[in-house]
Amino acid sequence: MKKQFSLGLALLVLMSFSSFSQEKDEIIDGIVKEVYENSQLEALGHELMDDIGPRLVGTPQMQQAHDWAVAKYNSWGISAENQKWGEWKGWERGITHIDMVHPRIQTLVGTQLAWSPSTSSKGVTAELIVLPEVKNETEFKNWLPNVKGKLVMIAMKEDTGRPDYNWEKYATPESFQKMKDERKAQTLAWRENMRNMGYNKRTIVEVLENAGAVGIVDSYWSKGFGAHKIFGARTKKIPTVDIELEHYTMLYRMVEHGDKPKLRIVAQSKDLEMQPTFNTIAEIKGTEKPDEYIILSAHFDSWDGGTGATDNGTGTLVMMEAMRVLKKLYPNPKRTIIAGHWGSEEQGLNGSLAYVEDNPNIVKNIQAVFNQDNGTGRVVKINGAGFLHSYEYISRWLSAVPDTITTHIETSFPGSPSSGGSDNASFVMAGAPAFNLSSLSWDYWNYTWHTNRDTYDKIVFDEVKNNVILAAIMTYMASEDETRTSREKISLPINKKTGEPQQWPTPREPNRKGGL
Template sequence: IFFRHMRRWLWLVLLALTSPCASAEPRAGETAEALLPQLHRIIEYATKGPGQGRAYRRAAEFADRYGHRISGSENLERSIDGFREILEAQGLEDIHHEPANISHWVRNDESATLLEPLIGGVKKQLPMKSFGMSKPTPPEGIEAEVLVVKDWEELVQRQSEVPGKIVVFAFPWEGYAIGVKYRGNSHKAVARFGGVASLIRSLGGFSLASPHTGNIGTAPSITDPALPAALHGDYTNQSVPTAGIAVEDAEMLARMAKRGQKIRIRLFMSCQTFPLSPSRNTIASFKGSTTPDEVVLVSGHIDSWDVGQGAMDDAGPLLVGLEAVSILQDLGLQSRRTVRFVTFVDEEIGGHGGVQYFKDHSDEVDKMVLVMELDNGIWDVQGINLAASDKAVAALRDTTTALTSINASRIVLRGNTSGLNGLGVDVSRWTRAGVPTLSLSQFARRSYYGPTDEDGMPDWEGKPPPQHFQGDYFFYHHTDADTMSVLDPDQMDRAAAVVASYVYVAANLKQPLPRGPFVPNGVIGLEKASDAATCSDGQQNGDETGVDCGGSCPACGLFNFEAQISMTAQAFREQEDKYRTAVAESLAIFTRRVVVAAVKEIQTTTTARFQVQAVAVLIDTDVKMSFVPETFTEASLNAKLAAQGLPQAQFTRLPALKKRQEGQGGQRGQGRNGEGCNESVPSPSPSSASAFSWRLDLSVWLLGGLLLIAGLAGAAVGAACTTSGGCLCWRQQPAGRPSAPKAESYDKMSPNRERERAASSSNSLTVI
């Protein structure tokens, strides 16, 4: 304990000695570029300094103490009081509550029992969750035959079969934006056709008997053009009980229906809807020094569904927002404008907290510089989603220069109407009023369920998949599995660093972010590219959401997905003799998705020799190994490379488990997470050597006088591995590519994750 605290105090002393004097009070005429020294301090403090792990610890203590916090419950009110104590302990200013009347819905007892076609009198309990604001079944429940449909069109086609039946929607998972339409509208459509209840497949790509809940909304009509016209119209007083069932049960019922078997279910729901209940939004501030009436707003919501701990949605992101404000305060980074932290209530059911806050503060629209809501995940944050004018985007653009050090430099532009929907329910009215709006852009792991090629690689056919990459978030979203176990301390630190960086820049620019029409949907890559091809209507960009792209923003360095593919593919064609180098250089600018798509585009005009090299370089250059499925092994790729007489791939980021399964030798030791490390790493071919540079992420750990000094000797390209309480490896990094964050345990669900992370924090060399 003594040495742990000694390390923290030493860090603060060194920080004070090396910090520029200008950090306390920003100079007049600041730009994002001028603020880079402070941004580097923010990132260091959050990811390696005293802020490391604090957001996770705070969130865990809060979630473990209060559990789930559904609107209208006494526990929500207790948690609001408890959160105020956290704000007071941090020393924020002007902490107060503002009243808001919120939704009040109670689940009570519920069950779904499969009666037929099981034989021998066997009955199967189907895990289920009533949807918020659903009506209950009669007290005796409902026992009825089941009709299974795969989509809206089949429901319309078979509407004559609906009367008296429970309708099960067993639709394929194509993303939340599509699936949520069933949750919000199925109860109305089934009621119109004479059904007695609606059960829908849970909104996620994966389930362990973990049904999802969620709100059905209160809209009295169906007008969505994505739904068949036959369903459009007024549905006042037309509704049936509705709930979610587990993915595997929906698929089972679909199989039974396909066989022509008669299906019968008994459904019981005793949920209740009450009048609005009094509650409170909570507000705290970090007052500005120059123009305190101008505000940068950071927010999240404190309520959750009555399942799990409400950790991922939204205690974790909420505490990340608080951590961002805390970092600025701890470092003494005075802001020109006021930074306001708002904790909303009732986001999940009725959204009344956000509505009330906008009503109470609508006179501040002109003074609101930037608003952000943290409510869409904090896993492997790649950057931000942003709705802003072209000049505002350009003003924030240089912030990404600092964030490349933690691989969080992506800016996903969400200016189209479809893009605005993902920026936050509680701040949506500010967004529609023209206030620049920001949220975090995460990268979901282990989540591809689309088609693959012969090597098991995602087969995009030159296009981004709709939302197949939303995986992990919707595995747990609104389920009993939403607990602290799904969050990661290091990733929360990175998220806090991103939020704090953008908050600090927005709060200290000489002029407020310029207003104007929002830049249409698009993506800004890792490097500036003001001369890149611009978007045109109807094209797709490289965002995970696959939203439409239109318009242009040369000042933003806007990259269009199709343009990137075309440019990259052409570069590959022109450099067949240096194909591997070309791919590596492209990865320094474009996303991995673009490069893979470009390789797909030129399959008909290049040989297998060049295609397999591209995949090898993707492996060599440490680009999001989470894209590589478990079936794609080192042996299978290297066999193809050997057949073409090509150098072997390095695979330094693959889990060592794969190497052990394949009997790979040459290991020198075991890392702290049980993963091995190659004793030597093959040098790249001469043609690719220029595309790589040494990556060194070195920190010093002082423990009772022990000093570990690691050095790199010589200019020759090679690799060294040594053991210091674990297996530490030097790795090559492609030129122009930012350093990756330190490697994480691949066992994200390990109960020992905190201990493993603490044990490995004594140095910052990558643990392989």
């Protein structure tokens, strides 16, 4: 009887979904039509990525982006403001020019890392050296005086600059396996040598600087042709640059062969005073339940190797365009709709954590948060985030989305709570139903995530349009829903390491004074 009842209930639910999805809804039809026929995405993307560029926390470009977003929302008749939540070390990127000047002349491809100390306009010219192979810390300390007046290379030399997929396509299986085995052995040996020195790649930088190095030369290959991760410098007074694999490995071989290569590095930048940091918050006020909220969430900041196009320019565009479309077609929502463009996500979800901490009355009355953050692809996964009844309302809202979009989406209910990764976690930790709209890869991790290749040309606007439709319709459905979403949580499984039940992640403190 119990199985029959469950089956009958499931069939009834599915029939109601099907019946609803077949009904014509002028607002839903209008959303689809507006996005496909009057999209503003390309223009928004150009203004944000091409004109403003990367949005590193603490930079003038980050502030310019906040002000641009407020002005854009106001032009659509949507109220918006920049809400201060903290401050960050100010810095502005300048010109980077890296040249090999001995044993021959060649301009190299590379850039200074974020927050790198500046050189003078004449730059710094010095010989390159690499880290030694040592058996213990004493050997390393004995070698350390060699860095004085030198540029020190701190990354492992990669023996191949071809991505694995390229090897797999063209090499023999034996050759491909041989390459992987040799790379694994080399990587393990490199890590062991670092342990022998008594440091890791992060902590060794300060030691080298204190020993008299005049610059740090790094290379963080992203396992794709021409793609490099560009993060932050750890030096206090000397420049840190990243040089792309092809040139870095050439220089490394020169050092190994005793050629004593010299570089001239001009890496100009400006250290600014501590700068205020903001979240940009836009709002369409609810009419019937103005104190209940749907939040469209996307972090606004980026690293600055590229222009932050797919991390997270695309998420930003999705939420801005969804707000524009909703304001045009659904100007008087039942519940209040908020767009949150968070600062300093890249340094630990700081902007969204601060918003959650500063707005408890909003957080306790959230109907749903929809977050997007991982690239230009169409949404393919939605996880119930550990909320026991998430299937009921997420499925109800998804039923109104065109089949051409939902056919690509795999749902997982009730799922599990996130404690990090993106801004949805900030809300989940506070017990609010927040869901990540997870995108198809488009080689995101290797080619655009935090890399020098994360630029406008990597955006696939057909995919982004579908994500706008998804976000806008789900927001509309969540707003119109007669019921309040349940916050009942699942019982988490046993932690295999401790033998104790896992605990729901707890809210973290944001870093409100960062970069020091």
